Amino acid sequence: MTSGSSLTPVNVLTGFLGSGKTTLLQRLLRSRRMERTAVLINEFGDIGLDHLLVQQVDESVLLLQSGCICCSIRDDLKSALRGLLSRRERHEIPAFDRVVIETTGLADPGPILYTLLSEPVIRHHFQLGNVITTVDVVNADLHLSRNREGIKQVAAADRLVLTKSDLAEPGQTAALRDELARLNPSARLWDAAEDPVDVDFLLDVMPYGRQPGPARHRLEGGDLGRRRGMAAKPAAVGGLRRHTDSVSSFSLILDRPMDWTAFGIWLSLLLNRHGDDVLRVKGILCVEGTETPVFINGVQHIVHPPQHLERWPTEDYRSRIVFITRGIDQGRLRRSLEAFCRLRVAELSAA
């Protein structure tokens, strides 16, 4: 399992059309912490407005030519990242120690993450950092109802950034917060209209102290532990729920340490058959033979390299896994996982 290293972190900034991705990017780029950041942006449509707005990063900016970063230009993303790497090593561009990819509003984040995690050259030089998804409070209902990618973007997020909350009707922001917490309880919320820009929080601080790049031991607790038995608040959300009812999130807590191999067999089998409907898997595992937890993180069919964490975030040493699924029965999923784990116990007993 991998651990923090000198790999260059790559953050993916996604969110629906007009949800404020570029505005957020502009705010982030004003920070001195972002001076050595290369930005890959995506032009969609005839006018490269996004490109014009982030010109200030000059030679580090590459404009991807195809319309959609996820489907048609995965090779472009690969080429762009490889190109950045090559040019950095030849000193043709200023050294950078972070990459931010701004996707199109219609992007399915899955293939982007897949490219980052699976392409042989890229995975040995870059490390996936937080995925940030902007959600326009005023138009969230429209965005989440009209396109499945909107739900996928929310599910894939490590950070959910609320935008335009200053323009929202009374109660609209609170309702959306409730709904986003129901959809993705493992993500942390940040309100762009109220909160000052916090680069560490948005880009760097990852669950349970994982750090891209040089280790800084800030611990982000509570992502999973506080979410046991997540319950929706249907009365408060109104119309939004109609569009997201098929998506549910829940956390499983397992008391016994688990056999990593048995878990791998179970999860790989689950993703093979139901990967399209397992929008997110994220959790910490108590694995037999290890004293510290193992962090797992997956988006649909894509699973990040598991990571050994340095310590448990709390005194609770049980495995905790959050699932965001579409149309999958929670009870059956739990029984299935527990049955696979018992299978392993039975085998040992027999031996």
Place this chain on the structure above:
Amino acid sequence: MCGLCGIFLTESHWTDAALAASGSGGRTRRHERLHRVALANRILKRYGLKLTDWQGSAYLLGSQTGQTAIVPSVAAVWPAAERLRRQSIDPLDERLIEALEEN
């Protein structure tokens, strides 16, 4: 690619991750592969399939009718098994869960 057998050696899969660490009960790489094969076969035997380790670098999946497939990782076993059997292998299948629970 292996020069002797012509098989592409693939990048490690996430399910192999424990091999690189002290986890997985402290098993050696070979022991871990055998353990993985044994566990996978607890599922596969219900579908008339059998998995074996193939030179420590891949897995050989075989059916009772002699069909075989070489796969690089445990994750690749399942789609190959479904192709050989022409049926889905669903961990959420009530019958499979009940059968495992009975054991």
